[in-house]
Amino acid sequence: LAKTxxxxxxxxxxxxEVNITCSHNNIATNDYITWYQQFPSQGPRFIIQGYKTKxxxxxxxxFIPADRKSSTLSLPRVSLSDTAVYYCLxxxxxxxxxxxxxxxxxxxxxxx
Amino acid sequence: DGGITQSPKYLFxxxxxxxxxxxxxxxxxxAMYWYRQDPGQGLRLIYxxxxxxxxxxxxxxxxxxxxxxxxxxxxxxxxxxxxxxxxFYLCASSMSGRTSTDTQYFGPGTxxxxx
Numbered sequence: 001l002a003k004t005x006x007x008x009x010x011x012x013x014x015x016x017e018v019n020i021t022c023s024h025n026n027i028a029t030n031d032y033i034t035w036y037q038q039f040p041s042q043g044p045r046f047i048i049q050g051y052k053t054k055x056x057x058x059x060x061x062x063f064i065p066a067d068r069k070s071s072t073l074s075l076p077r078v079s080l081s082d083t084a085v086y087y088c089l090x091x092x093x094x095x096x097x098x099x100x101x102x103x104x105x106x107x108x109x110x111x112x
Numbered sequence: 113d114g115g116i117t118q119s120p121k122y123l124f125x126x127x128x129x130x131x132x133x134x135x136x137x138x139x140x141x142x143a144m145y146w147y148r149q150d151p152g153q154g155l156r157l158i159y160x161x162x163x164x165x166x167x168x169x170x171x172x173x174x175x176x177x178x179x180x181x182x183x184x185x186x187x188x189x190x191x192x193x194x195x196x197x198x199x200f201y202l203c204a205s206s207m208s209g210r211t212s213t214d215t216q217y218f219g220p221g222t223x224x225x226x227x
Contacts, residue, residue, distance in 0.1 A: 032213045043202045043218025044155070087154065089220035091212035100212050102147070 006089050009107040014076070018075045020106050025069050030092040032069045033064060036102070038085045044102065047086075070097030075108075084112045118203050118219035123225050124210060125197075133188045133222045137202035139173070143209025144186035145216065147202040155202060161186055164210040190224065197226045 003082040005023040012018045026035070030036040032051050048055055050071070061074040075082055089103040116137040125131045134190055137144065143162045147155040157170030161180040175194025186205075190197045201222045206214035 034213065036216075041200070041221065041223070043204065043221055044216075045218065046215045049213060049215075051186070100157075103155045104152070 002004045004090055004103060006037055006086075006088050006100075006103065008104065009109065011070075011109050012078055014079055014110055015077050018078050018082070018108060019088055020075075020084045020088075020108070022073070023070045023091075024090045025086075027068050027074055027090055031068075032064060032092070033062065033068075033092050034089045034091070034100075035060070035062065035073045036087045036089065038087065038105070040084075044087060054067045068105070078108075079111070080110050082108060084108060116203060116205055116217055116220050118201075120222060122222065123222055123224045127226055128192045130192060131190050131197075133190065133201055133203075133224070135186045135188065136184055136217060137206055137217075137219075138184060138204045139187075139217060140183070141205035141207050141217070142183070143156065143206045144180065144212070145204040145206075145209075146170075146176070146178065146186070146188045147204065149200040149202060149221075158188065160178070160209065183207040197224060199224060 009058055034049040035046050035047040038044040048060050048062045054065050055062045063072045085105040085107050089100050090097050093098050119134045145160040146158040149155050156172050158176050159170050159178045162169035164183050167178050168182050177189045202217040203219040206216045
C-alpha cells in the first residue's frame, strides 16, 4: 500500500488560497488519490478524487504531476468554515475499500 | 433524506460492560464499515461488511463484534475484552466496497466513554 505524508498542520487567513501537498512516493499504477475533510466531532466527508493531471469540482481542485509521486489539494479563498482536518488517501481502484488508510491528516486552521 | 445515522451521540458505560452502537443507512449501499478514532489520530478500521450476512475483520477487530443481518444496519458491540474502549466511533457506507475508490459516507459518530 502506498504510504502518504502530509504536513501535520497549516494556518491560513480567510480569503486566501490554501494548498495542501501530499507525498506518495511509492504510488502504484492502479492507485487513485482521494481527499476527505473532517470537522471536529463529525465523520469525514469526501472532497475530491483523481488519477492524474487536474480535477476540479465546486469545492476544490486536485493537482497531480506526471510522476504522480505527490498531489496538491487546492482550496480557493478559504473561509473560517474550512477549518478542519484534511486526509489524503491513496489506494488501488481494484482493491477493496478496506484498504483505505486514514492517517493523521493535515489540520487546517483558518483565521480572520 | 438519505443518509447514515448513528445513535446515541454520546454513550457512557462502566468498565466490564458490553455496549452496542447502532448504525443505520438508507442509501441502499452494499458495504458498511466501522472505524475508531482516538484524539488527534486518524481513523482505524475495526470491521467491514461488503454484503448482508458477511463481514471481515479490519486492523483492530480484537474486543469488538458486529452483525449484518439487514442491508441497512451494521451494529457494533464493544465487548469487555476491548482493553481501551473510550474513543470516537464512526460508521460509514459505500456503494459496493469492492473498490477502494468508492466514496465512503460517514455517520455523525458516537463518542463512547468507559468509566
